Amino acid sequence: MTHKSLLTADARIKKRNAAEARFKAYGLGAIIIAMLALSLLLTSVVSTGSSAFKQTYATVSVPLTEAKLDKSGTRDLAVMKKVTTIGYTSLLRDGMVAAVEELGLDTTLSAKDIGGMLSKEAAATVRNRVLANPDIVGTSVMFKLLTNGRIDGYFKGRVTMESAALDGNTSPEELQLAQELADAGVIATTFNWAFLTAPDASDQRPEAAGLGVAILGSLYMMIIVLVLALPIGVAASIYLEEFAPKNRWTDVIEVNISNLAAVPSIVYGILGLAIFINFMEFNQSSPMVGGLVLTLMTLPTIIISTRASLKSVPPSIRDAALGVGASKMQSVFHHVLPLAAPGILTGTIIGLAQALGETAPLLLIGMVAFVREYPAAYTADAGLFGEASTALPVQVFNWTQRADPGFVERASGAIITLLIFLLIMNAIAIFLRRKFERRW
C-alpha cells in the first residue's frame, strides 16, 4: 500500500478549498457592494441635508412705532390684530436700513431690497411677539429674525454670486451686503432648533419650514400602532401558535397572514379611506386614521415575527411545564412567552420602524395636507388624535414636490431626522434583546 503524505494536499482537497475560497470571496464582494451603496446614500443625504440643521439669522433692532401698530393707543388686542404682517414689513425694513447705516456700509440697494433680505416669515415672528406682549409697542426691540432663503443658501454654499446674478429673487449686491453684515456680526448662522419644532411653511419660505407638526403626527401614530398592534398581534400569535387546533382553517389563516404582509401598503390606504373615513367618519388627515391604517399594515409583521419566536422556543420547555402540572396557559405565560420576548420585541420594533417610514397609505388618507397648527392629542371637537396632521415621510415627499431649491435641503434634513429616529428604534430593539437574553 502506498503511503500518502499529509504535507501535500491531493487534488480533491485542493478543489474543495478553491470552492470555499471562491464562496468567501463572493460573500465579501456582496458585503462590500452593500456597504458602498449604503455609504453613498448616507453621504449624499447628509451632504445635502445637514445644512438644514443650521439657519442664518439677522439680529436687528426693530422700532415698534405706536403710530403704525396701535393707532388708538389703547393696547386693545382686537384692534391691534387688524394690523397684518404687511404693516410690520415696513418696520422691519426700517430696522434693517438703520442697521446698515449705523455700520456705515455702502450699498446701491434700495430700502425695499434691504428689507427684503429678511424672510417673509420675519414679520409674522415680530407680530406674534407684539401680540403676545403689547407693552413693547413704542420701544425698539432686538429680534433674531430669519433671513431670506437665498441669503441663508449663500452662507451654506448653495447660492453663489454667479447664480445670484441670474436669479430674480436676489442679486450679487444683496449677497455682498449680507456678507458685510455677517462680518459685522449682524447676520450669523447658528443651530436650527426651529427645524425640529416649527410647523411647515408656504412655498416661498423654505427657511421657515420645520418638522414640528410632522414629528408630532408621527409620534401620535406610533403610539396608536404600539398600543393596538402589539397586544392584538401578540395575542393572535399566541392563540394561533399554542392553542388553535392545527387544521385546514388555521392553515388558511396562516397563508392569509403571510399574504397580508406582502400586500402593497397603498392598498391599506384605500382600505383606510373606505372604512375609517367614509364609513366610520373619522377626521381626514388625522393621526387616528393614519395610526389605524398603519396598525393594520404592521399587524401581519408582528404576528409573523411573534409566531417565529414562539416556534423557536424548544418544545421540551413546554413539556417540562406541562409535566409538573402547569396548565397550557401557565406554560405559555410563565415559560414560553418570556423566552420569546426578545424576538417579539425585535419584531415589533421593526414593524414600528416600517410604519414610521411608510408614506403611500398616508397620502391616500389626506395626511399630505399643508398643516401649520400643532395637532392636539385630544380635543372635545376632534376626539383623540383627531386633529389634522402630517407625518415625517409624507413631509419629505411634500417638500421634494416644491420648486424652491431651499426645500431640497429641508427634505434631506427631514430624511436625516427620520433615519435618526429609525436608528434610535433599532438601537432600542438591540438593547432590549441583549438585556433579556443576558439573563441566562
Place this chain on the structure above:
Amino acid sequence: MKDTPMTNAKISAKGVDVHYADTHAIKDVNVEIADKTVTAFIGPSGCGKSTFLRCINRMNDTIDSCRVTGDIRIDGEDIYDAKVDPVQLRAKVGMVFQKPNPFPKSIYDNVAYGPKIHGLARNKAELDEIVEKSLRKAALWNEAKDRLLSPGTGLSGGQQQRLCIARAIATAPEVLLMDEPCSALDPIATAQVEELIDELQKSFCVVIVTHSMQQAARVSQKTAFFHLGSLVEYDDTDKIFTNPEDPRTESYISGRIG
C-alpha cells in the same frame, strides 16, 4: 368497558393502542402496575416505551398526530374520561423526561415552580424547605446549595437531570414516571438516583424506562418487556431475568436483539 375490580393496582391499562398518524406505536397493551413498587420498562429502541409512559400522564395529548385508545385507570379512575383535567392528572403523576429539560430559570425557581402553581407552600420558608428537601432527595443539594440562584441551564447534563428529578418530586406526586433518567448520568450520580428510587418506592408508585438491564435488575420489582409496540412479557423482575417465558425476552436480555 366493565369496571376493574379493586386490586392493589395503582395503574391498570387494558387494550391500549397508540397511533401516530400512520405509525402503530403501541399494540393492545394490558398491564397492571402496583403501588409502592418500582416497575421497569425495557425493550429495544423505538419499541414504544416512552410512548406508553406518556400515556399514563396524558403527555401524548400535546402531540397532535397521536391517538390513544383503550382504557387506562389510576386508582380505578379512567384518566381519559372527559371529566378528567389533564393538569390535575399531571400534578398527581410526575414525569422525568428522557432529555434533561430544566427551565431557563434559577435552580431554585426550577424546583419551586411546581409547588408554587399548586399552592403547596403557604410561605417562603415552607417553599425553601420543599426546595431543599427535593434537591436533597435528588442528590443535588451538595452541588447546588451555594448556587441556588444561578441558572439551571448552567449545570452539567447529569446535574440538569437530577434537577429535573427534584422538580418532579417537589410537587409530591403519587406516581413518578421516569424516562431513562440516568442516561446522562455518571455511575456515582446513577447510584444516587437509584438510591433515591429505592427511597421513593416506599411511598410512591415508580415507573422507570431504562436501557440498562443491570439497572432494571437492581431497582425494580416488576419488569415489562416491550417489543415492536407489544408488551411481550410482564412479570417479577427476578423471573424475567432468570427464567423468561418468551424467547424474545430471553434473547433481548442476553443481548441478541435490540
